[in-house]
Amino acid sequence: xxxxxxxxxxxxxxxxxxxxxxxxxxxxxxxxxxxxxxxxxxxxxxxxxxxxxxxxxxxxxxxxxxxxxxxxxxxxxxxxxxxxxxxxxxxxxxxxxxxxxxxxxxxxxxxxxxxxxxxxxxxxxxxxxxxxxxxxxxxxxxxxxxxxxxxxxxxxxxxxxxxxxxxxxxxxxxxxxxxxxxxxxxxxxxxxx
Amino acid sequence: xxxxxxxxxxxxxxxxxxxxxxxxxxxxxxxxxxxxxxxxxxxxxxxxxxxxxxxxxxxxxxxxxxxxxxxxxxxxxxxxxxxxxxxxxxxxxxxxxxxxxxxxxxxxxxxxxxxxxxxxxxxxxxxxxxxxxxxxx
Numbered sequence: 001x002x003x004x005x006x007x008x009x010x011x012x013x014x015x016x017x018x019x020x021x022x023x024x025x026x027x028x029x030x031x032x033x034x035x036x037x038x039x040x041x042x043x044x045x046x047x048x049x050x051x052x053x054x055x056x057x058x059x060x061x062x063x064x065x066x067x068x069x070x071x072x073x074x075x076x077x078x079x080x081x082x083x084x085x086x087x088x089x090x091x092x093x094x095x096x097x098x099x100x101x102x103x104x105x106x107x108x109x110x111x112x113x114x115x116x117x118x119x120x121x122x123x124x125x126x127x128x129x130x131x132x133x134x135x136x137x138x139x140x141x142x143x144x145x146x147x148x149x150x151x152x153x154x155x156x157x158x159x160x161x162x163x164x165x166x167x168x169x170x171x172x173x174x175x176x177x178x179x180x181x182x183x184x185x186x187x188x189x190x191x192x193x
Numbered sequence: 194x195x196x197x198x199x200x201x202x203x204x205x206x207x208x209x210x211x212x213x214x215x216x217x218x219x220x221x222x223x224x225x226x227x228x229x230x231x232x233x234x235x236x237x238x239x240x241x242x243x244x245x246x247x248x249x250x251x252x253x254x255x256x257x258x259x260x261x262x263x264x265x266x267x268x269x270x271x272x273x274x275x276x277x278x279x280x281x282x283x284x285x286x287x288x289x290x291x292x293x294x295x296x297x298x299x300x301x302x303x304x305x306x307x308x309x310x311x312x313x314x315x316x317x318x319x320x321x322x323x324x325x326x327x328x329x330x
Contacts, residue, residue: 008212011231011232014213014235014238014239015236016242017205017209018213018239019238019243021206022239026263027258027263028258029259031265034297035292035293035318041315050323063196063199064199066199066203067206068203070202070206071210071294072300073204074204074206075211075216075300075301077207078207078208078212082211091223091228093226093228094223094228098219098222112302114217115216116217116290116307120218120306121307123305123306126306135289136313137313138288138313139289139312139313139314140313141282141284141285142286142289142296142313143313143319143320143321144318144320145281145283146278146282147278147321148274149279149281150268150274152282157236157240158239159243161240162246167269167275171278171279171282173279174275174279174281174282175280175282178280178284179284183225184226186288190288
């Protein structure tokens with residue numbers, strides 16, 4: 001059983017299970033949206049005293065904080081106990097391109113650099129200009145963009161599109177405009193630092 | 194005790210995010226470079242299954258466990274907030290290779306630098322709350 005689960009999953013299995021997570025939350029009387037927790041964390045930190053946007057009852061969001069805590073645990077379990085026997089099989093074209101800009105291929109499964117590149121995520125990278133841009137500026141853009149758009153991948157690309165919401169389609173188009181600009185134009189410049 | 198169900202669903206989510214490899218920075222680059230179908234397959238399958246499920250739930254009037262209506266609020270139709278906010282989000286997604294779900298999932302795998310991304314995203318969220326009235330919606 002453990003070996004079967006540890007194998008790399010076909011994308012359709014992953015997609016069905018993500019939809020299942022959304023349905024489980026709906027059945028539990030809630031909605032699927034991870035980035036809302038970032039707002040709740042601001043509220044807990046006291047941002048509601050300065051800005052009305054954060055003046056909400058965070059206790060009503062406790063369920064979502066627990067969901068996020070669960071996702072940390074789920075990541076831990078999958079990584080340490082159900083690691084794939086082989087590295088992430090990214091397309092050869094992507095690997096070749098990334099190597100040409102100084103990013104090594106995904107590391108062996110179960111090692112820290114199996115899912116993220118050491119060149120950007122090693123702890124000492126935080127103190128380089130390149131690492132700072134990726135980690136700090138990148139995180140900032142995700143946070144401000146998600147709230148401005150009223151949701152992230154889970155809220156718009158999965159829940160919103162499944163509920164045939166046109167605003168979510170516009171948001172997803174935005175995700176791709178930004179993502180394409182970054183991957184094709186801006187990231188290559190940042191990686192030169 | 195009731196809250197344990199949300200923790201459990203979250204564990205499933207983190208597990209699926211990891212095994213789907215959607216948490217991989219490499220997979221996100223590959224997606225935005227159109228060099229593999231993997232991520233499109235995941236999101237596409239989730240949306241197709243989700244759309245059918247929600248349509249069935251609406252057709253047959255299915256409710257949450259306690260009989261309340263499913264939380265499927267329609268979103269107000271405007272364009273600027275979704276287009277501009279979405280684009281900013283996409284820039285960050287392609288840079289960090291992580292949207293908010295995977296950020297937390299990676300934390301469980303000892304990728305401590307992702308903690309910097311999470312803190313920055315909280316700060317970004319705060320910036321939105323502070324600047325909200327000046328941003329087009």
